Amino acid sequence: MIIEKAAVRIAVELGRGAAGSSGSRLQMEEYSASFHLLTRPEVCVSIEVLRRLGGMRSRALVGGCFEARQAGPSSMEVFYEDAHLGTGREAGVPSELGPPLVTGLPSDFLGAVLGGLRAGVDRVSLPSGRLTVDRAAYSEADSSSRAFSGASTLLVVAIDSMLSGKDVEAAIGGAIRDL
Secondary structure, three states, X not given: OEEEEOOEEEEEEEOOOOOOEOOOEEEEEEEOOOOOOOOOOEEEEEEEEEEEEOOEEEEEEEEEEEEEOOOOOEEEEEEEEXXXXXXXXXXXXXXXXXXXXXXXXXXXXXXXXXXXXXXXXXXXOOOOEEEEEEEEEEOOOOEXXXXXXXXXXXXXXXXXXXXXXXXXXXXHHHHHOOO
């Protein structure tokens, strides 16, 4: 599904998606969970963001799954690469919003992804469980920390909507204005 609002286009793919692995390194944080009546115990989604500001473009793709838990700590896990932008890797991940992207999450964007996930969890109050970001892709020329932060926040919003049986498109549409 493609959602457009002002200068932002969002592609949402329910399920595991086509993006490759985000990397082999793991960063984990805990979060405070809230009580939810769930319509399903596990959901997966990918979010691709294209933002246009003047003549500049900003792109990011993140994907992950949420698995509900009855007990234990609630956590956010992000797989990333111990590499930086500018490695010249070939772009081979199909994009709904433009030219192909490079598979993986460079460490340059790890902080932005974690910040976006935290903002999303604060916005929607995820239930107890494990949120794993295990898919990502970027553009050597057009990706930015802001795009990865926004995509990560929208990932949490989409997951919460799916867990609760809400309209994913409406929830993301409402959250775009805060990007």
